Amino acid sequence: RVGPITPGRGLRQGDPLSPYLFILVAEGLTSLIHQAVGRGDIHGANVTEVNQLLSILHTYEQASGQKINFSKAKVFISRNMSHADKEDLSGVLGVRHVLGRALSKAGKEVMIKSVLQAIPSYVMSMYILPSSFIGDIEKMLNAFWWGGGSNNGRGIHWLAWERLTCPKTKRGLGFRNFEAFNMAMVAKQA
Secondary structure, rough: OOOOOOOOOOOOOOOOHHHHHHHHHHHHHHHHHHHHHHHOOOOOOHHHHHHHHHHHEEEEEEEHOOOOOOOOEEEEEEOOOOOHHHHHHHHHHOOOEEEEOOOHHHHHHHHHHHHOOOOHHHHHOOOOOHHHHHHHHHHHHHHHHOOOOOOOOOOOOOHHHHHOOHHHHOOOOOOHHHHHHHHHHHHHOO
C-alpha cells in the first residue's frame, strides 16, 4: 500500500519546471470549470453562479494544496454590469473588482509573454506541430495583440506577426516565433 507523497522541498521561483507544473495543476481547475459549464451550473454572472464558482475553487484548493488569497485577488467585471451587481459579486467573492477596461499594450505584452506563450510549451517540446496549427495559434495571439477595446478581437494590424517576433533590438517586440521554438524544443529531446 502506498501512502500520500510528501515532497521534501518545493520549487523555487525561476525553476524551469515551475511553468509546466503550474499548467498541469491549472488543467484540473479548467476541467472543473468546464464540467460546471457543461452541466449548466455556470453560464453567466449572478450570485448563485458565483457561489458555484467558489465551490469549484474550494475543491481546487483541497485537491491541489494551493490556497487562493482573496485579499490579493481581483476580478474582472464587464462595464455592462450595473454598479450594484458589481458590488454584490465582488462582495460574495470577497475580492476587489476591476472595471471592465481593455489592457494597455504593455499589459498585453506581459500577458502574451508570460502566460499565453507558455501554454503550448509542453506539447511543443514533445511533438512537431503542423504549420496550420502553429498558424492558428499565431492568429489568435495576433488578434489579441491588435484587438481594440471591444470583445470581437478586431483591430488594425499595423505590423505582420513575423515582425513582432523579431527581437526588440531589431525593432520587434520579442514575441515567440512558434515554428522555430517548436523545432528547438523537439531538438532538445534528441
